[in-house]
Amino acid sequence: MESIIAYFETIPSSHRSLILVGGLTFFWLLEGGIPLFKFKYKKWRHALPNLFFTLTTIIINFALAFLLLWMSDWVTANNFGIINWLPQMPLWLYALLGVVLLDFFGAYLAHYVEHRIKPLWMVHLVHHTDHSVDTTTGNRHHPIESVIRFSFTLLGIFIVGTPIALVMIYQALSLIFTQLTHANIKMPKGLDKALSYVIVSPDMHKIHHHYRLPYTDSNFGNIFSIWDRMLGTYMYMDREKLIYGVDVFPDEVKNGNIKELLKQPFQNYEKSTLSADEN
Template sequence: MTETILAAGPTIRLAAFLGVLATMALWEVTAPRRQRDIPRVIRWTNNIALVVLDTVILRTMFPILAVGLAVMSEERGWGFFNNIDVPASVSIVVSMVMLDLAIYLQHVMFHAVPGLWRLHRMHHADLDFDATTGLRFHPVEILISMGIKLAVVAALGPPAVAVLLFEVILNATALFNHANINLSRPVDRVLRLFVVTPDMHRVHHSVDPRETNSNYGFNLPWWDRLLGTYVAQPAKGHEKMNIGIEQFHTRRDLWLDRMLIQPLRGPPSGHALDSHSTAKEQK
């Protein structure tokens, strides 16, 4: 079973990724939520080039990724679930929920620590909001995120199938909740009880620091509500809210070379503990 998961994992992830991306792109064309301001050719080519670069660097730097480590942990008895006797269904469900909580906490940390915010703000600096925004992460952030994920997998000892399912679902929901798609308001209200919706996550991409530092969930919406980081709607409404980071608001900032050096440019303003942003918000 574990050998099958290892062998089929990359194919399953790639097929799911391409299928969801194509579905979201078609949905964005037929029923967009917001008017597009930047030509797709500029944003899509650079965002997709970035994810290709991220993938190459990740595969080069890490000889083993999360699913492989889960298999190794099971073989060697590492981690919590490999040392207790519980039904497989329980360990799978609990592992997926705990991995999602770890991603939420990691996201909060990347907003709270100025050095990490320098890396993560590149994700926020996209001037439009669509499915490819969910792919836009700095390579150094990707490496740090994978290191954190591997540490969680080693400590938790989740079944390999739980890690594979979690990664497929997380990638799919990241594309979904960044998509520029128009869900009816009643559907959105119900759906966001179970999964992060585009309207919920779009608030997180506002230039308003109060909204930027809210709605950290990528998959499950419960952590924001439970831990006090939930903002239901943007102050200016979804059609009029400004997307991005104020200090990187030119089309030239959307190019791959500028994205890669962005952590070195300007002050790390706008992070969750930035007193200047808080004072500006309260005026």
């Protein structure tokens, strides 16, 4: 465990890039072999806006990375935060607890709030208006959302008290899970269901991408599924019934255009109040 911590304390940027590119490549190829849905799209054309937003996310996170380092150094130097106030524990447990709690603040809470506050939902909408969810959808976030998500991660570091090594471990896992859970892959239902009791499985997250309520407002987790199960936001539906997108924003052409997506948060319309069973 010590060697893992030491590695992530000083993980090179090239290695972090390898996780991103390697993960995208792996799941991109896997989608071709065991697809969940056989989308009628040109895969590269669909990927272009998603990769554009992946690039903006990278730029924003890179530009603000010094804040993560500063905050993690501060909590470490001042012995501040939840995991530093607990009784001494084995290093593996300290690391696990830090990542699990950071997953709550940086992923679950940020995601939940984005769905509950209308201006934030309008920004987050860019992620949901993809009609063909695949691994490239994972980082399809408006630049404003990238700043929002970063802010919640920073808050999490402050409250949890995570040193930089745990922050890097969390971000690496978060990236891998984002690519996995959005990937258009068909995992055996029994395996997917079993995994969903501990981690966010592909089917579990894709329910969140169903085009209508109440499923859109469920399954907010990124790495660990315990937050949805503990806080009552877990839902299940048969994956064969999934329809991606947002019911009140159905224009697939506009939803695949970078210029339109950049303007999307400033559109004036209401989130649907109809459930998936009302039609």
